[in-house]
Amino acid sequence: MKFTKMQGCGNDYVYVNGFEERVSDSEKPELVRRLSDRHFGIGGDGVIFINPAAEADFEMEMYNADGSRSEMCGNGIRCVGKFVYDKGLTDKRRISVVSAGKIKYLDLTVEGTDGSTGRGEVARVRVNMGSPILEPALIPVEAAGDRVVDEPILVGGREYRMTCVSMGNPHAVVFSEHVAQMPLEQIGPLFEGHERFPNRINTEFVEIRDRKNCFMRVWERGTGETFACGTGCCAVLVAGVLNGLTDNAITVKLLGGELFIEWDREENLIYMTGPAVTVFEGEV
Template identity: 85%
Template sequence: MKFTKMQGCGNDYIYVNGFEEKIPSLEKPELARRLSDRHFGIGSDGLIFINPAAEADFEMEMYNADGSRSEMCGNGIRCVGKFVYDKGLTDRRHISVVSAGKVKYLDLAVEENGGHGGRGEVSRVRVNMGSPILEPALIPVEAAGDRAVDEPIYVDGREYRMTCVSMGNPHAVVFARDVAGMALEQVGPLFENHRRFPKRINTEFVEIIDRRNCFMRVWERGSGETFACGTGCCAVAVAGVLNDLTDSAVTVRLLGGQLFIEWDREADLVYMTGPAVTVFEGEI
């Protein structure tokens, strides 16, 4: 099987061209676990198949490093945009990608460097990530009221305050101090598997720098701490506005880089802009 290793802000995935590689669906979870292993496999935060789609230009079929399916990945979908353009699967710079039934729209920024037969190659991607979901039952999170904003949650005997947002996948945003020094490997799994999250949760721990900048670390369900999470950054931007901590446009700094997030309040749409990088290609 041929593959391409790609990353967005250090959030790395193995990409497989589903137009050419035919892997039985039942084998994909185990394949994701085996290939994602950083000691005995290729090493990644997960496995993504790029497939034909009826309702969009392409489908993103995504598996976490533990083999579980994921609905959406912001860094992952940017790399899908780079893959399909750089590989010649499309000549268009505005494309649509469906994942778990939800269609996202991508604008591809192409560097005219003469590569790829003179077509250039994609360096950055802006994604319309759609509208944030705030209703607790749809995230899902167990919470009273129509929103879970600055909601108390008790983890290992300590009270945290969380704001829950779905960007196609569930997030709990926790604003805190000294995020760089947090023992995420201890607290992350406790959030991920907390009884209040029926489908587990991605948890973002965020330190506010000013109203247009913040620093984030993330514990992703099924993958552990990653260098970045695109949907998590979108959730952070929404949570920052809802808690009156940030403006509607914010740069989120991550272990692997930074993403620029805009929440168009009038249209209720979140836009994410960031890099997409090919690391290497191979065959396994």
């Protein structure tokens, strides 16, 4: 099976061309665990299959490193855009990608010129990530009221304040200080498996620098701490605005780079812009 290793801000996945490679659904969880292993496999935060789709230009079928399915990955979907253009699966610079039944729209920025094709390669991608979901039952999170904003939660014997948002997958955003020193390997699993999150949770720990900049670390369900999380950055902006901490557009600094996130309040749409990079290709 041929594969391509790609990363967006250090959030790395193994990509498989589902137009050419055939893997049964029953085989995928174990295959994903094997390929994602950083010691005995290729290594990555998970595996993404790029498939044909009836309702969009392409389908993104995403798996976490533990073999579980995930609904959306902002860094992953940018790399899907780069993959399909650079590989010649499309000539369009505006494409649609469906993941877990939800369609996202991507604008591809192409740079350079290949001498043989004259097409260049995708350097960065702007994604319409859709509207944030704030209703607790739809995130989901166990809570009273119609939103979870700056709400207390007891985790590991300590009280934190969280704001919950779904960007197609669930997020709990925690604003804090000294985020770089936080022991995420201890705190993250306690949030992920907390009884208030029926489908587990991705948790963002965020340090506000000013109204246009913040620093974020993230614990992703099914994977652990990653260098970046695109949907998490979108959730951070929403939480920042709802808590009166940020403007409607911010740069989120991550362990693996930076993402620019915008919230069009009139259309209630979140836009994410960031890089997409091919690391290497191979066959396994």
